[in-house]
Amino acid sequence: KNEVEQSPQNLTAQEGEFITINCSYSVGISALHWLQQHPGGGIVSLFMLSSGKKKHGRLIATINIQEKHSSLHITASHPRDSAVYICAALSNFGNEKLTFGTGTRLTIIP
Amino acid sequence: DTEVTQTPKHLVMGMTNKKSLKCEQHMGHRAMYWYKQKAKKPPELMFVYSYEKLSINESVPSRFSPECPNSSLLNLHLHALQPEDSALYLCASSQDPRNPSIRGYTFGSGTRLTVV
Numbered sequence: 621k622n623e624v625e626q627s628p629q630n631l632t633a634q635e636g637e638f639i640t641i642n643c644s645y646s647v648g649i650s651a652l653h654w655l656q657q658h659p660g661g662g663i664v665s666l667f668m669l670s671s672g673k674k675k676h677g678r679l680i681a682t683i684n685i686q687e688k689h690s691s692l693h694i695t696a697s698h699p700r701d702s703a704v705y706i707c708a709a710l711s712n713f714g715n716e717k718l719t720f721g722t723g724t725r726l727t728i729i730p
Numbered sequence: 731d732t733e734v735t736q737t738p739k740h741l742v743m744g745m746t747n748k749k750s751l752k753c754e755q756h757m758g759h760r761a762m763y764w765y766k767q768k769a770k771k772p773p774e775l776m777f778v779y780s781y782e783k784l785s786i787n788e789s790v791p792s793r794f795s796p797e798c799p800n801s802s803l804l805n806l807h808l809h810a811l812q813p814e815d816s817a818l819y820l821c822a823s824s825q826d827p828r829n830p831s832i833r834g835y836t837f838g839s840g841t842r843l844t845v846v
Contacts, residue, residue: 653835655837660818660842661839661840662736662820662837662838662839662840663773663820663822663837663840664837665834665835665836665837668834668835706772708772717775717778717786718773718775718835720772720773721772722771722772723770723772
């Protein structure tokens, strides 16, 4: 069993739909990252969370430390949101090591 | 400057070649990382440099040799690679490995390496 699990693995939605991607982790963490990767491209860090909720534009990320669960939401989804979204847990052992989920491939259809 | 810059963006090399990947950041970040990513897989950590010292080596074969000449620059020297080493090599940096309250990663756009 992976230490960081994401669901769904693949998600296809119509433009404008509300999107939710979930991440569960079993390791002790100091923070959790949500990352975005376009095909063939580098990685963009969207959020780093250690508690509560963060919002940036149409993106919202939440984390529940007690339940070891985080969600990434996209409101009013757009085809340019099509990408792989990865959650990554930052170890609380002080060595800066990220444990990555397997990613969610999101496709938004116009 | 809020970026991690990687060069080259693409590299094709033969199995007998020696080449280097370069990563640069001017954000004052004191931890720098090399990751390897195969297609449709999450990145795998290779090396971590903390305050210019190698702090993590994830049992990477010696044909990959990292170097951190200064706090802004990270190199990955490649020699006698195998075709299975073809992948996207990502560099990342984070602010201060000793201060949890300001941790945050910035990733580069990667070098796509093909070994022929």
